[in-house]
Amino acid sequence: MDFTFTEEQQAAVEAARAVFGGVVPDAVPSPALTAGAVAEDFDRALWARLADADLLSLLLDAKYGGAGLDAIALCLVLRESAKVLARVPLLESSAAAATVQAYGGERLKAELLARTGRGEVVLSVAANGRTGHDPAELAVTARRDGAAWLLDGVQTAVPWAQNADFILVPAHTDADRTVLALVPRVHEGVGLGEQISTTGERLGELRLESTRIDARDVIDADGAWEWLRELLATGTCALALGLGEGVLGMTSAYAGRREQFGFPIATFQAVAVQAADRYIDLRAMEATLWQAAWRISAGSTEGAGGPLPVSGDVAVAKIWASEGVRRVVQTAQHLHGGFGADVEYPLHRYHAWAKQLELSLGPAAAHEEALGDLLAAHPLG
Template sequence: MDFTFSEEQQAAAEAARGVLSQVAPDGVPSPALTQGRPVADDLDRTLWAKLADADLLSLLLAEEYGGAGLDAVALCLVLREAGRVLARVPLLEHSAAAAAVQADGGPELRSALLARAGRGETVLTVAAHGRTGHDAAELAVTARPDGDRDGGWLLDGVQTAVPWAFEADFLLVPARTGDDRSVLAVLARGQEGTALAPQVSTTGERLGEVRLESVRVAARDMVTADGAWDRLRALLTTGTCALALGLGERVLDMTSAYAGKREQFGHPIATFQAVAVQAADRYVDLRAMEVTLWQAAWRIASGAPGALPVAGDVAVAKIWASDGVRRVVQTAQHLHGGFGADVDYPLHRYHAWAKHLELSLGPAAAHEEALGDLLAAHPLG
């Protein structure tokens, strides 16, 4: 395997750096200061428009939809930059949803959504956390044929912690059919039978609980291809790892800069062996997060076969991302001393986002269990 980035992938990363360099991660208050209220109600529309102008919302789309036709590696390079600045846009969910519709949706659905999504005129998101955040998302909603409509479906259930549920125009909802198949439904915001209640994440951002009661979905708005939800979930999980990597790298940069100028006993604390060793350990964590991320992204992009399915590489990447980003921010809090406990200091907001990314789509323990099941099902001997 070759992890060398192509010119097109590097160009996407450079474009993302150019746009996202204008974002101030401390521009939004820490969730500790909001007393349980969302820190803000809307996505950063100005940033969203700039990302659209830079063609960063259509990376994975084909040319016929105005896209660049790039792959998961390119998307993760862009998400890495977004993680560095805590960009408050649904870049991951939107891109992954559009990719799912392009790969597995019908021609009517692709025609209706993709070109507008690539231009940022239509915002997409995904319900990926199930009813409780711990159960499989596709088990939280049931889909049954609608006897009154030719080929239509009826959906019932609850999806919790849906990101950008109040801002997105369309929501992709995984569901399970009576014959135990996973499908995806594309629902318009405010569609009849849906109810939306606000929730607040550890980052302080607003999430949504989506309740579905006999929601009618036309056949053209259903994605029923085998494996469509598994592919979408793998891309979402790998993209979360990319966000965690970018966040962790920025936090270690902040910590190194602080340790280099903070003096104790007449010397910068960076010169103390205990401090240097901790920083070095976190650097190792970041490099492990990076290599496992590119392994998973490359596997998704290439569809290359292996002893284990794509899910194995994705699980390994999420294990390292969850554990690694937690250790990075914990060490940063420790080495910053009193500043690490200051909720007005940007590090506190990075810590809140790190906790969210650590647990999003499953903590390390959940993916360790999944990896164990995969190994048991695919003996290497």
């Protein structure tokens, strides 16, 4: 079996490297010991360059100006973005647009997708990589009211909510179903509270009070929320992998030039063993990421690749990403010595982003329990 990436996927990586090559991770002030956000908005200039490189429309069909690629291509680009801590809502906007394309109505797709691919409309999602599978756990409820849906609830920690044009909100209905409502940021019954993430970026507390959304802007299709949830989680794993690779590269460069007793510390066995362990973590993160991305790209949450649902592969990827990114950054801080504790050194920003990714993915133990339940329900062999 050929596991190499396709020419189109490799072209997306090359385009991403060209765009992100000019991003300097330490150009943004450190979030440590400060009360406010590092910036009021995301990097609009970088967003425009991503649009010019057709990287905002990777998952969209050609009729919407896209490349028609899959989740693997998106994860490849997200991996490159995380190496430089790119401050853009690439995952959220791409995942929301792909969900609208796969499950939304024709009117919604025609009005939204091409503009999103050009970067004119920015989307976010009121969910994260650790959101559970039970619809009753969702913070927002929805009830039908004629030709509209009424939304109520408070969703915290919505990424880029202050700057997105629309937020795709999963909501629990009386029929024990999940719908996805496309909520304008400025709309009657919509409120946004200020929150700050571990990274120092702005988050939004989305407050919905009998917010009326036209039924044509609500996705009520089987599998839509499940597909979006798994894509967001897998994309978050891709961000963790890219960040970890960036940190390990930074650590290798430092260990190669930092000398003790007349020798680079990279030549010491204790240092080499720790770096090797973290390299193994990254390779495990990578292997499980591509398995999950491939299952999502297969187009079904069940059956493709075996009896275990795609959520099982995503759970494995989250286990490795959540634990792995933490171990990589902790080792980096240890091997950097005093620089590892310096909040003005670029490694500190990577640590803050790694912690935010770990929190977004949730604890590995919870994913191990979920995986155990799936294995019990879908016995192998």
